[in-house]
Amino acid sequence: MEVAVRVVQAACTLCQRVQSSLLLPASASASGSVHSKIDRSPVTVADWGVQAIVSWLLSDCFQDENISIIAEEDDETLSSSDGAALLESVVAAVNGCLIEAPKYGLRFPEKELKAHDILQAIRRCSSIGGPKGRFWVLDPVDGTLGFVRGDQYAVALALIEDGEVVLGVLGCPNYPMKKEWLNYHQRYYRLMSKVSPPTSGSWHKGCVMYAHRGCGQAWMQPLVHDFGKLDWRNSREVRVSTVSDPISATFCEPVEKANTSHSFTAGLAHSVGLRKQPLRVYSMVKYAAIARGDVEIFMKFARAGYKEKIWDHAAGVVIIREAGGVITDAGGRPLDFSRGVFLEGLDRGIIACSGPLLHHRIVGAVDASWNSSTL
Numbered sequence: 199m200e201v202a203v204r205v206v207q208a209a210c211t212l213c214q215r216v217q218s219s220l221l222l223p224a225s226a227s228a229s230g231s232v233h234s235k236i237d238r239s240p241v242t243v244a245d246w247g248v249q250a251i252v253s254w255l256l257s258d259c260f261q262d263e264n265i266s267i268i269a270e271e272d273d274e275t276l277s278s279s280d281g282a283a284l285l286e287s288v289v290a291a292v293n294g295c296l297i298e299a300p301k302y303g304l305r306f307p308e309k310e311l312k313a314h315d316i317l318q319a320i321r322r323c324s325s326i327g328g329p330k331g332r333f334w335v336l337d338p339v340d341g342t343l344g345f346v347r348g349d350q351y352a353v354a355l356a357l358i359e360d361g362e363v364v365l366g367v368l369g370c371p372n373y374p375m376k377k378e379w380l381n382y383h384q385r386y387y388r389l390m391s392k393v394s395p396p397t398s399g400s401w402h403k404g405c406v407m408y409a410h411r412g413c414g415q416a417w418m419q420p421l422v423h424d425f426g427k428l429d430w431r432n433s434r435e436v437r438v439s440t441v442s443d444p445i446s447a448t449f450c451e452p453v454e455k456a457n458t459s460h461s462f463t464a465g466l467a468h469s470v471g472l473r474k475q476p477l478r479v480y481s482m483v484k485y486a487a488i489a490r491g492d493v494e495i496f497m498k499f500a501r502a503g504y505k506e507k508i509w510d511h512a513a514g515v516v517i518i519r520e521a522g523g524v525i526t527d528a529g530g531r532p533l534d535f536s537r538g539v540f541l542e543g544l545d546r547g548i549i550a551c552s553g554p555l556l557h558h559r560i561v562g563a564v565d566a567s568w569n570s571s572t573l
């Protein structure tokens with residue numbers, strides 16, 4: 199757990215730097231560019247950079263070159279003949295970040311990593327998962343769309359043992375320690391206003407949340423800022439909301455209507471008596487928001503045929519559970535992390551709630567309205 203938190207803290211620094219360079223007007227540098235994958239989803243230097251840095255640091259910390267990791271990205275584009283400039287940007291981003299490893303309590307490499315070390319670290323994340331053994335699961339940048347838009351995203355690292363998620367760490371660089379500062383952040387980034395931060399230090403911007411299965415506790419610490427150092431005394435416990443009346447509850451969901459049915463969730467919300475506007479947030483920050491008690495419900499109903507991947511959920515699931523929440527598929531069954539890269543057998547959608555009462559109502563409402571929906 200300790201290693202995973204340190205590694206995610208370091209990876210978040212890399213993301214913050216790449217995101218700043220992306221947001222510079224007319225950024226022409228390769229590190230500030232957005233690329234498109236075969237499924238037309240975006241990928242950036244940060245996605246590859248984080249995958250390389252996490253893979254390198256984990257094998258360094260555990261002195262194991264064959265450590266098992268499943269992660270989202272591959273090295274195909276970077277290894278291709280026209281990927282050289284991009285690869286150079288990834289190498290620079292990773293080395294620029296590894297130099298600061300000691301401030302997270304980690305060791306930096308004896309020599310700067312070369313292109314070939316980076317490719318190897320990315321390629322190493324090709325475990326296939328399954329029901330037995332131990333493997334790490336990484337989404338280097340979850341919510342890449344939010345990331346390139348200067349909005350919310352998460353670095354998500356989990357450990358799976360015999361098909362169960364045993365630990366999860368969620369780095370949320372733009373999710374402030376206090377909910378009230380969220381508006382401030384969005385104003386600051388969306389409008390690039392020149393107002394100064396609400397407080398000094400790192401507490402106004404970014405946090406890392408983490409939990410270990412069976413502890414019944416989940417934790418949050420501020421992101422280590424430019425001149426800071428990781429200090430465990432800054433960690434504090436988080437807990438789900440105590441609200442169980444739908445009238446006072448808020449639900450959150452994906453931003454993109456391609457990723458969920460907003461009309462179906464609006465119908466569900468109406469039928470269970472939710473009155474508040476949904477909070478639409480990119481990435482697993484939605485899971486962080488439930489665990490921390492900022493919202494009470496998360497719902498996602500992807501289009502038929504879309505198979506959810508384990509790295510989009512593993513870290514968030516264990517954090518929500520240990521913080522006191524309930525998360526299942528729409529049939530009320532736990533998500534199954536034991537069947538490879540995909541959450542095979544997922545029934546219709548995902549429902550996470552701060553407690554069993556709300557969860558029971560939403561699951562019931564899905565059953566009542568499913569057949570008349572167009573999903």
Ligand SMILES: Nc1ncnc2c1ncn2[C@@H]1O[C@H](COP(=O)(O)OS(=O)(=O)O)[C@@H](OP(=O)(O)O)[C@H]1O
Nearest residue numbers: 339340341342452453454456457479480481500504
């Ligand atoms: N078609 C479709 N349907 C459902 N889900 C999809 C789909 N395509 C992609 N994805 C995955 O969604 C991840 C982002 O999910 P979110 O729930 O955070 O959505 S959103 O960004 O707020 O719209 C996103 O994760 P990242 O690729 O890490 O950003 C994808 O893995």
Ligand SMILES: [Mg+2]
Nearest residue numbers: 337340341510
């Ligand atoms: Mg993702």
Ligand SMILES: [Mg+2]
Nearest residue numbers: 270337339340
């Ligand atoms: Mg991703």
Ligand SMILES: [Mg+2]
Nearest residue numbers: 239240270342
């Ligand atoms: Mg992606």
